[in-house]
Amino acid sequence: MTLPSVPLQRAAAQQDLRFAFYGRVSTEDNQDPAASRAWQLRRARGLVEPKGGVIVAEYFDVDKSRSIPWARRPRASALVEALKSPARGFDAVVVGEPHRAFYGNQYSLTFPLFEHFGVPLWVPEVGGPIDPANEAHDMIMGVFGGLSKGERNRIKIRVRSAMAAITATEGRYLGGRPPYGYELVDAGPHPNPAKAAEGKRLRRLVPHPAYSLVVKWIFAQFIGGRGIFDIAEDLTRQGVPSPSAADPTRNRHRVQIAWSKSAVRVIITNPRYTGRQVWNKQRKDEVLLDVDDVALGHTTKLRWNDRDQWVWSERQAHQPLVSVEDFQRAQAVLARRGHGPATHKPHRTRRPYAFRGCLLCGYCDRRMQGNWNNDQAYSRCRFPAEYALANKIAHPKVVYLREAEIIGDIDAWLTTAFSPARIKSTIEAMTEQADDAENTAITQLRKRLATCDQRLSQYRAALNAGADAVHVATWINETEQERARLECELGSVPPSHKVSSHGLEELLNWTGELAHAVVHAHPQDKAQLYTELGLTMTYYPEKKSWKPRWSRLPHVQMVCVRGGT
Incomplete structure (x- = not known):
């Protein structure tokens, strides 16, 4: 052969x-x-x-x-x-x-x-x-x-140069969401013949019949001396629709009833209310996703440009809601409030809070904030009545808790929990709560992965049945991207390091000795111990009680206590 x-x-x-x-x-x-x-x-x-x-x-x-x-x-x-x-x-x-x-x-x-x-x-x-x-x-x-x-890069330069020229010379509306107080109307065919042939048309800003009056009122009140938060509360009290409520598709994740301080501040600092078109207030910067792994590439971050980099139209492009003089007066008032000429004496040290980050409000489940008053440490949860009404929560305007009122009870409970007579029950409680937290996170991730797999199967079946390949390919890409992200999250869940009962008992005995030593320790050392133990406490003001919870098994390390270890 x-x-x-x-x-x-x-x-x-x-x-x-x-x-x-x-x-x-x-x-x-x-x-x-x-x-x-x-x-x-x-x-x-x-x-x-x-x-x-x-x-x-x-x-x-x-x-x-x-x-x-x-x-x-x-x-x-x-x-x-x-x-x-x-x-x-x-x-x-x-x-x-x-x-x-x-x-x-x-x-x-x-x-x-x-x-x-x-x-x-x-x-x-x-x-x-x-x-x-x-x-x-x-x-x-x-x-x-x-x-x-x-x-x-050349495309970016050409596009940015063209947008800057169009803004300066024509004052053309270049897209995006209209500012609160304005609405969009048709402004004729697009000047580009090819785009005009496709039916694209220009748009321009005109004052909204109702919301434009709100913008004028905000500027008048602010220039008159009222604060941003006071204005926001008054608008919410009067039932005036906030920017999110006026345009529900703008911020679907926000509460669309109450006004926020940031919404009022954005209106006061927006120069487009003077009737001029302004472009290049923000830029897109590409920053490394991971400085330790350059191969992962960059991610885009939106950042504010300095005012001298903004591009203004040479003439008015739409009807103004405030005069240039009033707008500049509002900026001057804002600058004086935020950056006044007075000098402030710096704090010698960071004010210590024993319950930093571990105390929750029983009304809204938010973390309470530290507040120093009359040389004493407090924790507070500030929730204006208008926002409580908007969120349908029966919440007092301010919940105050003086640290000294409960720190003795916390220390007593902590030393009791680690006493020899309570070691066994403490081990069971901590293990059960830690396992519940870990199992819940893993279960939720696996359920979301299963949902992604189900959607992928449906998309492939639709593709085999003759559905539009372009749309199906887009859905498949998005789902696979979400699935890869969920797999990364599942892989990043730290494994539970099971400790033998004898070893955990020895660890908690040592921790109990440390808890006794911390009773008279500095608040910063107390906060460190509470953090290491994964301790969170929910405070219920109406009952004058608190409920502790372990968020994880203790990862105890040597804590230097002033006066001993």
């Missing part, structure tokens, strides 16, 4: 080569995911099919910026995980457009994985698989990463 030649063997192997395709599209608003996937896939097939290859798997990220590393893209990270499996189902990976796949130094951080697991990476720019030993291939891919980053 005659054996086939080596070239024929290679050709036969190439004909059986199975490929996984990877592609990416940034946003649905600017690009059509279906069209982008189609041309990237067509380009990939044009590379592999003439050489006998066939694409058997697809990994396509939708609505993911190119600046996001592969580890944080749902489908790209799934492809990397598939590389690790010997039963991956494909022999090589093909990328239809390197500009879409790699950004900056992402190629140099990703390709070593393909090389390690022995999976060739094909790109059209090199006419086939990338050769790890070929310097030209490495240079070409590095250049494409740099070009991709440069293209993104």
Whole structure:
């Protein structure tokens, strides 16, 4: 029998080569995911099919910026995980457009994985698989990463320059939510012929018939000497809709009845009420997600720009609600209140609170705040009547608790709980509460993971039934991203370190000795012990009682007590 030649063997192997395709599209608003996937896939097939290859798997990220590393893209990270499996189902990976796949130094951080697991990476720019030993291939891919980053930066510069020019010269409304007191109306066709042909139109701000009067009243009251919190309470008392209530879709997570101090402050400091359009009040900064792992890339943070960087329209763009003089007068009043000329004597030391962070209010379950009054430590929960009404909570305006009233009882209870006669019951209570807390967290995470799996099964069934592939792919990507996040949270739950009853008893005996020593200790040392024990206490003012709870088993370390250890 005659054996086939080596070239024929290679050709036969190439004909059986199975490929996984990877592609990416940034946003649905600017690009059509279906069209982008189609041309990237067509380009990939044009590379592999003439050489006998066939694409058997697809990994396509939708609505993911190119600046996001592969580890944080749902489908790209799934492809990397598939590389690790010997039963991956494909022999090589093909990328239809390197500009879409790699950004900056992402190629140099990703390709070593393909090389390690022995999976060739094909790109059209090199006419086939990338050769790890070929310097030209490495240079070409590095250049494409740099070009991709440069293209993104050029787009940002062009867009920002255009928006600044349009704001300054035309005062055009550039989108976003209208300020409280204004509403949007049609302002004619879009000046860009292509966008006008698509039916897009301009919009402009006009005063709201009711809420514009509220804005004028706020400025008049503030300039007249009333405080921000006083104004917010008065508006809530009068039943005036807050910005969240006036626009329920704006902040669905907020209570939409009561006014907050921040809402009044935002209105007072918003220069658009003078009738001029203002842009560039905020900027987007890209900061490292983890300074110890640069490969994870950056995350976007919104930050305020200095006032000298704001871009103002050269003329009035809409009807003003306040004059420029009144607006400047309000800013001067605000500046005097927050940064007056008086000097304040600094505290010598941080005021100590024994119950720092561990005392809860029995009315609203919020943490009580420390408050120093008449040279004594207090804990308080301040809850204005209007907010209590809005949240449907029967809560006094202020709940005060003097630390000295209960600290003796707390110390007595603590030393009793760790006494030899109570060690056994204390062990049982602490173990039960710690296990309940841990099991509840794990159970909730597993339930949410199961829900994600169920949704993925439904989406795949819908895809097989002929549903729109673009929408289903978006749903699948979002669900897989949520599932990966939940798996990370589940993996980050610290394992319960079970301690033998004898060992725990010895530990609590030692802790009991420490508790006796802390009775006469400094409040800061008491707070440290309470924190180490995971102690939280709920104070019920109407009953003049408190309920302790262990949030975890004690992780006791040496605590230096003034006067002893």
